[in-house]
Amino acid sequence: MKVALQVAVLSFGLQAAASATPLITFHDGSLNSAATANLSDTGVNWAVSWTQSVATSNVTVSAILSSNVGPTSASWYVATQIGSGTTSTDVVDSGTYSPPSLPTQFDFDLSPRAILATGLSFAPGTYFLVFDGPPGGIFGNAGWVGDFMGVTTTLAPGFSMGSYYFTTAPDPFAPASSFSLYGDPSKFVFELDEVPSAPVPEPSTLSLLGLGLVTIARRRWRK
Numbered sequence: 001m002k003v004a005l006q007v008a009v010l011s012f013g014l015q016a017a018a019s020a021t022p023l024i025t026f027h028d029g030s031l032n033s034a035a036t037a038n039l040s041d042t043g044v045n046w047a048v049s050w051t052q053s054v055a056t057s058n059v060t061v062s063a064i065l066s067s068n069v070g071p072t073s074a075s076w077y078v079a080t081q082i083g084s085g086t087t088s089t090d091v092v093d094s095g096t097y098s099p100p101s102l103p104t105q106f107d108f109d110l111s112p113r114a115i116l117a118t119g120l121s122f123a124p125g126t127y128f129l130v131f132d133g134p135p136g137g138i139f140g141n142a143g144w145v146g147d148f149m150g151v152t153t154t155l156a157p158g159f160s161m162g163s164y165y166f167t168t169a170p171d172p173f174a175p176a177s178s179f180s181l182y183g184d185p186s187k188f189v190f191e192l193d194e195v196p197s198a199p200v201p202e203p204s205t206l207s208l209l210g211l212g213l214v215t216i217a218r219r220r221w222r223k
Helices: 002-012 203-222
Strands: 021-028 035-039 045-052 056-063 065-067 074-079 091-097 114-122 125-131 142-147 151-155 159-167 190-194
Touching (some): 056 125, 074 114
Antiparallel strands (some): 035 142, 056 190, 065 142, 074 125
């Protein structure tokens, strides 16, 4: 019975943690340049889109964000559209971010990613990640970090990158702002990773584990 219990524990309780699958990732191939998209609630907001032909679940969304004014926070959104007519019903998920104070980093591969959300699910479709800015002026407040040279984007099968957008007259509800297409070659970092769900134990495994536990209880009672 001791052997049976060991087998059950190995099958049920000691499974290796599933590794994340990158869906959208960025790599900085240039070590002597950098770019920052300024963020301000009343000055300028930004957005980026992607399209996926496959459904995903348990997704983590992250970005490289930086504050130049110390502790501050602002809102982010993932929506199925942006621009005039966008309402809260078009928002898939939203939350707040608190950008860290980062030194100027000419290799963004070394910069920490700010986790915006985990455990998200996306059906096939096009999505927009929108950054509302924290309180403050257009410049010197907070920024979305990237580069304008040597940026490589890696996409999982079924994913494609869209465009970047900006607005200099943000609406109080950021996704409804009048965004303009950003034609500059700069790329600002956001990333998606999918973590596979833990496998559900087979009924036979649960039965084996239960049998082992009962055996231990009986042996302790006899003593």
